Amino acid sequence: MEVLSNVHPCADNRPACQQWIIKGSHSIEYSVIEAPRLFDSTNIKLAVCGSSASSMTYDKRLIFVDSEVLTFHGPRLRQFFNAFEGEYRIVPIHITERLKDYAMVESILQHMVDFGVSRKDEPVIAIGGGCLMDVVGMAASLYRRGVPYIRIPTTLLGIVDAAVGVKTGSNFGAHKNRVGSYYAPICALLDTSFLETLPTRHIKNGMAEILKMAIIADQALFTVIEKNVEHLMADRLAQSALSLGVVRSAVHGMLKELEPNLWESNLQRLVDFGHTLSPIFEMKAVDTLLHGEAVAVDMCISTLVAANRKLLEPRQALRIIELTKKIGLPIIHPTCTSANITQALAEIVKHRDGLQRMPVPTDIGQATFLHDVTAQECIRACEQLREIAQQYSPA
Numbered sequence: 001m002e003v004l005s006n007v008h009p010c011a012d013n014r015p016a017c018q019q020w021i022i023k024g025s026h027s028i029e030y031s032v033i034e035a036p037r038l039f040d041s042t043n044i045k046l047a048v049c050g051s052s053a054s055s056m057t058y059d060k061r062l063i064f065v066d067s068e069v070l071t072f073h074g075p076r077l078r079q080f081f082n083a084f085e086g087e088y089r090i091v092p093i094h095i096t097e098r099l100k101d102y103a104m105v106e107s108i109l110q111h112m113v114d115f116g117v118s119r120k121d122e123p124v125i126a127i128g129g130g131c132l133m134d135v136v137g138m139a140a141s142l143y144r145r146g147v148p149y150i151r152i153p154t155t156l157l158g159i160v161d162a163a164v165g166v167k168t169g170s171n172f173g174a175h176k177n178r179v180g181s182y183y184a185p186i187c188a189l190l191d192t193s194f195l196e197t198l199p200t201r202h203i204k205n206g207m208a209e210i211l212k213m214a215i216i217a218d219q220a221l222f223t224v225i226e227k228n229v230e231h232l233m234a235d236r237l238a239q240s241a242l243s244l245g246v247v248r249s250a251v252h253g254m255l256k257e258l259e260p261n262l263w264e265s266n267l268q269r270l271v272d273f274g275h276t277l278s279p280i281f282e283m284k285a286v287d288t289l290l291h292g293e294a295v296a297v298d299m300c301i302s303t304l305v306a307a308n309r310k311l312l313e314p315r316q317a318l319r320i321i322e323l324t325k326k327i328g329l330p331i332i333h334p335t336c337t338s339a340n341i342t343q344a345l346a347e348i349v350k351h352r353d354g355l356q357r358m359p360v361p362t363d364i365g366q367a368t369f370l371h372d373v374t375a376q377e378c379i380r381a382c383e384q385l386r387e388i389a390q391q392y393s394p395a
Contacts, residue, residue, distance in 0.1 A: 028262060031187040032164050032255065034248070038152070038191040039073065039080045048084060050123065050150050050187035057121045059086040062112060064136050066128030067092040069154045072197040077127070089115055093132055098286045100131040101171050102179060108139040112147070123148035123186055129155040129202075130162030130291070134180070137168030141183035151185045154194040156206025156237060157292055160213075160250040163188040165258050176279040182263050192247060195238035201290070203236050204328045208274070208292030210250040211327065212299060215320055216273045217257065219365030221249045226319070229326050267352045268369055273359035274299040277378065280344035281335040289333060296329035297336065297385075304381035305373055306360035316364055321385070325392055332385040341382075342375045 031050065038047060049056045061084060065077065070092050081088050091111050095104060117124060124147060126136035133151045140149035153163040169180025195203065214222035225232065228242055237243040257271045278294035285294075300321050307317035324331055349356055358370045 028166070028184050030166075030184040032251065033187055033189050035152075035189040035191045037193045038189055039076050040193075042083065044080070044083045047080070047150070047152070047189065048088075048123070048125065050185075050189075056123065056148075057086075058084075060115070060117070060122050061086065061088040061125060062115045062117055062122075063088060063090045063125040063127065064093050064108065064111070064132060065090055066132050066154065067094045069128055069194070073154075073194070093128065095128070095131045095135065096287075097131060097171070097282070097291070100135055104135045105139050105142070105170050108136055109143055112139065112143045117143065117147055119144045119147055121148075123150050125150045125152065127152040127154060129153065129158045133158060133162050134167075134169050134177070137183055137185065138170055138180055141168055141181040146183065148186050151188040153188065153190065155198060155202055156195055156247075157202070157209055158206075159190050159192065159195075160206060160247060160254060161209040163190065164251055164254055166262050171283070174283055176283050184262075190247075190251070192238045192244065195236045198236065200233075200236075200328075203233065205290045205292035207233075207237075207327045208296045208299075208324075208329055209254075210246065211324065211329075212271070212274050212295065213250050213253040213257075215299065215303075215361050215364065216270045216359060216367040217365060218249065218253050219363075221246065221253070222323070222364050224249075225327075226323050229323065233327065267355075268357045270359055270367055272352075272357070273302065273361075273367060276348050276356070276358045277301060277336075277341060277344040280340050280347065281333060284335045284340055285333070289335065293330050293333070294335075296324050296327075297331065297333050300324055300331045300385055301336070301378055301381045302358065302360045304384050305358075305370070305377050306362065308377065308380065309370075311360065311362050311368065313363075316361070319364065320361065321388060332382060332389050336378075336382040336385075338375060338379055341378045345373065345375055345378075 043052055045052045045054060048061050124136060124140050126133045126149060137149060140147050151163040153159045166182050166184040167180060168183050169177040172178035214225055224246060232243055232246060235243045237247055274295035276298060278298035281297060282289055282291055282294040303317050303320045306312040307314050321331055355371045356373055358373050359367045360370055361367050
């Protein structure tokens with residue numbers, strides 16, 4: 001601590017006051033671990049401690065599980081946790097994007113109070129998709145000013161995106177993820193066997209985030225997806241060596257981008273590709289448009305903005321749009337209105353501290369940032385996408 005005397009002016013012309021300057025730092029370390037068929041194994045310590053050699057106590061675990069996941073996997077989850085030597089409680093949580101609000105965070109906090117979660121050595125466990133992990137992580141960051149937690153994603157989007165970073169959050173009113181925190185889990189355990197029972201639409205939803213990483217940072221990954229999209233979708237990215245390689249590449253690429261900037265001190269982030277207009281689209285159609293679907297539409301608009309500015313070759317822009325369509329993602333949506341786009345551009349400038357910082361591709365695997373995109377440019381891109389979408393529609 002540094003003490004400065006007689007240098008800080010006081011109010012009302014009084015003598016100078018003493019000033020203390022406090023400096024601190026906070027290191028962070030967590031693990032992202034591939035855990036194939038985790039709940040068919042006997043490795044209970046990995047699931048409840050984040051490590052098979054953890055020194056954490058073996059007393060109590062509060063486990064939040066998406067109610068849809070319990071429908072398909074309840075018996076094997078309960079059989080697995082029956083091997084836990086201490087007390088455990090499974091709490092089913094019904095959650096959707098509409099329900100991902102602060103009231104849900106408060107509900108989770110109440111469960112923590114009722115169960116008596118301790119401060120340091122009884123990690124809370126979240127088993128579900130991105131919405132569940134977001135609100136459980138936020139509650140964990142708040143309860144006793146921070147208790148440990150473990151993420152076990154059960155959706156493709158959760159595996160390649162929501163589980164691997166340090167952000168938590170909830171929606172606030174009509175605003176997506178308007179409140180939240182940066183709070184790392186002990187670990188994220190990635191088990192693609194959950195994808196075998198995931199609805200096909202949600203496989204496509206997660207593919208949007210994989211495609212995002214390929215477009216802005218990984219040409220080789222884009223080519224692999226492009227050449228094997230039918231196989232990947234049929235396999236649900238769950239079993240084959242090719243599928244698991246694609247998932248691993250996407251996770252590695254995401255972590256490579258996130259690690260140097262976990263607290264987002266630099267707001268110019270490549271991983272925000274597809275996330276400039278999509279928050280407004282998603283919340284305007286919260287009951288019908290999934291996160292990855294909104295991201296896919298945003299990516300296509302951003303791609304054509306770049307092509308219309310001659311930053312991206314038209315041939316490459318068409319490859320991006322065609323692959324988006326082949327995956328089964330939308331390239332345009334009724335929420336792409338002038339009013340919504342104008343609102344989205346205004347909101348993103350506030351969110352990104354005065355500049356748009358809008359990532360757009362300049363080639364497959366490369367991108368740049370724009371700060372002066374107009375609503376009219378985006379509307380023009382939407383009109384082009386509607387024309388392209390009509391070409392794919394049956395006569």
